[in-house]
Amino acid sequence: MAGWLFFLAMDLACGLFLLVVGGIFLELLAGSWPSIRAFGLSFLWTSAWDPVAGKFGALPFIYGTLVSSLVAIALAAGVGLLAAIYLAEFAPGWLGAPLGLLIELLAAVPSVVYGLWGLFVLSPIVRSQIGPFLQATLGFLPLFSGPIYGVGMLTAILILVLMIVPTVVAVSRDVLLAVPDIQRESMLALGATRWEVTRRVVLPAARGGIFGACVLALGRAVGETIATTMVIGNRPVISASLFAPGYTLASVIANEFTEATTTVYLGALTELGLLLFVLSLIVNGLARVLLRALSGGLRQA
Amino acid sequence: MAVVETGGPVCSGCKPLAAALTPAASEANLKRAILARSALCALGSVVWLWSGALAATQLTGAGSTFDYPFFSRAFYEYSRQHSDLTVNYQSIGSGGGIQQFIAKTVDFGATDVPMNAEEIERAGAPVLQVPVTLGGEAVAYNLPGIGKGLRLTPELIAGVYLGKVTRWNDAAIARLNPGLKLPDVPITVVHRSDGSGTTYIFTDFLSAVSAPWRKTVGTGKSVQWPAPSSVGGKGNEGVAGQVSQSPGAIGYVELAYALQNEMAYALVRNRDGNYLYPTVETIKAAAATKPGVSAADFSIVDAPGANSYPIAGYSWVVLYQMPPNPRRAALVKAAMQWLVTKGQETAESVGYVPLPEKVQAQALAILSRMRTP
Numbered sequence: 001m002a003g004w005l006f007f008l009a010m011d012l013a014c015g016l017f018l019l020v021v022g023g024i025f026l027e028l029l030a031g032s033w034p035s036i037r038a039f040g041l042s043f044l045w046t047s048a049w050d051p052v053a054g055k056f057g058a059l060p061f062i063y064g065t066l067v068s069s070l071v072a073i074a075l076a077a078g079v080g081l082l083a084a085i086y087l088a089e090f091a092p093g094w095l096g097a098p099l100g101l102l103i104e105l106l107a108a109v110p111s112v113v114y115g116l117w118g119l120f121v122l123s124p125i126v127r128s129q130i131g132p133f134l135q136a137t138l139g140f141l142p143l144f145s146g147p148i149y150g151v152g153m154l155t156a157i158l159i160l161v162l163m164i165v166p167t168v169v170a171v172s173r174d175v176l177l178a179v180p181d182i183q184r185e186s187m188l189a190l191g192a193t194r195w196e197v198t199r200r201v202v203l204p205a206a207r208g209g210i211f212g213a214c215v216l217a218l219g220r221a222v223g224e225t226i227a228t229t230m231v232i233g234n235r236p237v238i239s240a241s242l243f244a245p246g247y248t249l250a251s252v253i254a255n256e257f258t259e260a261t262t263t264v265y266l267g268a269l270t271e272l273g274l275l276l277f278v279l280s281l282i283v284n285g286l287a288r289v290l291l292r293a294l295s296g297g298l299r300q301a
Numbered sequence: 302m303a304v305v306e307t308g309g310p311v312c313s314g315c316k317p318l319a320a321a322l323t324p325a326a327s328e329a330n331l332k333r334a335i336l337a338r339s340a341l342c343a344l345g346s347v348v349w350l351w352s353g354a355l356a357a358t359q360l361t362g363a364g365s366t367f368d369y370p371f372f373s374r375a376f377y378e379y380s381r382q383h384s385d386l387t388v389n390y391q392s393i394g395s396g397g398g399i400q401q402f403i404a405k406t407v408d409f410g411a412t413d414v415p416m417n418a419e420e421i422e423r424a425g426a427p428v429l430q431v432p433v434t435l436g437g438e439a440v441a442y443n444l445p446g447i448g449k450g451l452r453l454t455p456e457l458i459a460g461v462y463l464g465k466v467t468r469w470n471d472a473a474i475a476r477l478n479p480g481l482k483l484p485d486v487p488i489t490v491v492h493r494s495d496g497s498g499t500t501y502i503f504t505d506f507l508s509a510v511s512a513p514w515r516k517t518v519g520t521g522k523s524v525q526w527p528a529p530s531s532v533g534g535k536g537n538e539g540v541a542g543q544v545s546q547s548p549g550a551i552g553y554v555e556l557a558y559a560l561q562n563e564m565a566y567a568l569v570r571n572r573d574g575n576y577l578y579p580t581v582e583t584i585k586a587a588a589a590t591k592p593g594v595s596a597a598d599f600s601i602v603d604a605p606g607a608n609s610y611p612i613a614g615y616s617w618v619v620l621y622q623m624p625p626n627p628r629r630a631a632l633v634k635a636a637m638q639w640l641v642t643k644g645q646e647t648a649e650s651v652g653y654v655p656l657p658e659k660v661q662a663q664a665l666a667i668l669s670r671m672r673t674p
Contacts, residue, residue, distance in 0.1 A: 053525075
C-alpha cells in the first residue's frame, strides 16, 4: 500500500515538471507568434534591433550569450578545477575546510551585488589596467583591439567567471573526495607520486562528475541576467574585440520587457526568451553527448 | 455560582454535575472558563482588526518607475489625511502599467508617455489621460580638469549622439567654450539600456532639434543608438555610474538623480538662445509655455521662452472615463484631484518638478470628465 502511494507520488512529481516545462514552451511559442509571423526564420540571423521602426533580429544577442558564457566557462573550468584538486588532494585539513567554505560563500552573493561591484570597481580596473595591459601584449589579435570602455564583453566574462567558479569548485571537490581512498593507496603502494595518483587515478575516475559541475556552471552563465546587464555595455553589435560592448538574450529581455508596448515588440522579446530556452536545451544536450563520448573513451582506455 | 444559576433553567441535567464538583475541579473549570474567554477576546479583536482593515479601501495603481518615489510620498500623505483609504502603487514599468490598466486589474495606470491610439483601442473604452508630474533631464559629463560650466547646443548634443562629433576638443565644442581647456579625448556616449520614459524625452528632444536624428533614429523608450562609441547603462544609476567611471563620457540622467549625486552637467542652449541649467524653475517655465497640454499634444521639449530648459516632459495617469467599478470611482477621482493640486507640494521635496498652476487647472478639467455615481 505504502509502496504504491510512493510510486504514484513520484509519477505525479515528475509529471508536474513535465507539465511546467511543456507549459513554458507553449506559452513562449504563443507569446512570440506575432514576431514569428512578422520576421520568420530571418529573425535568427538579422542584426537590426530598432523598436522605433519595429525591426527586430536576434543575432547579436545569440552571439553575446554564447561568447560570454562559453569563454566564461572555459576560464572558470580551468581555475575552478585547479582549486578543487588542491582542496581535495593537497590542502592540509585545517586549511581545506575553511577555504572550501569561503569559496562556497561566493556562490551565495546576490548577482546584483556582483553587478554593482563589476560596474563600480571592476570596470575601471579593466579600463585602466587589464585592458591596456592586454592591448600592449596581445594587441595584435583582433580580440584585444579597439577602444576600451571599461564595460563590455571582457568585464561581463570576468564577472561571470567569478560567479560560476564556486559551483565548479564545490561540485568538483565533492566528486574528487568521493573517489575511494583504496585507489589512491594502491597507487601510492606501487610507488607513484601524489601528482601521478591525482593525474592517473583520481581525475579519470571523477571526470564525469567534473564535467557535470561545468555544465551546471554553464547553465548559470547562460541565464545570468542582472550582473551581465550592468557590465556588458548593452549594445546589440557583433564585434571581434572583447573590449567592445555586447548584449545577451537575458539582458535585453530584462532591459526592455517592462516598457515594451506594441504587439510585435513584445513578441520579439518573447521570442528571445524562446531562443534562450532552446539554447539552454541545445547546450545541455550537447554537454550530455560530450559526456557520453568522454566516459566511453574512458572505458576503452 | 452565577453560572449554575443561569445554566440551571436551560439545562437541568447540568445541575447534578455542578453539585458533584470538588473545589479543585471547579477551580480548573474556572481556569478553563477564563482561558476560553480570553481566547474569545483575542478572536474578537482579530475579527475587529480585520473588519477595520476591510473598511479602509485600498486603491491600486501600477506603472511607471519614474513616478514611484513621488507617488509613494504623495499617497502616504494622502492616506494620513484619509485614514479610511490606502493607495497601493506597483512600479512595474509603464508598459506593464498599461497592460494592467487594459486588463482592468488596477484602478489607475501610470505611464511616462501617454497611451497611443492602438493601446486605447485595446482598452475598449474612453480613456482619460492626466498629467501628474514633470521631469527634466541633465546632460552629465566627465571631463578631467573641467568641473561645471560646459556649454552645449542642441545641435551639438545631437551630433555627439549621432556619432558625428567624436572628440571633446572638436572645434564646434571649443567655439562654445572659449574659457575651457578641452582635453583631446574621445567622447563615450552613454544611454539608458532599459526602456524608459527618460529615453523617450531625450530622443523626443533630439528629434525636435535635429532632422538627421528624426529621420534615422526617431523617438522612443528604446531606440537603435547610432554612435559607434555608445554604451548602455541600466537605470539612472547605470548611466551615472558609467559616466562617472569613464573620463570623456557623456550621458543623460533624470534631474533629481543628477542633483542627488552632485554630477557635473551641461548648460544647454534653449530655443531663445540662453544657456540654462536644468532646475525646478527652468523646467516649470518650459511646462508653463503649454498650459493646454493633452495626451494628443504633450511634448514640451525645445520649448520657447527665455527661461525654458529644453529637455523636459510629463508623466501621466490613465483612468477610464466610466470606471468599471463605480463604487471606487469617486475615491479614485478624489485622490487624483488631490494629487494634481495639493499633492504637488510633496513633489519638490522628492526631486520632482511641480505642475505649473495652469497645468493643474488643465489636469482638473480632464479629471472632471470622469463619471462617478
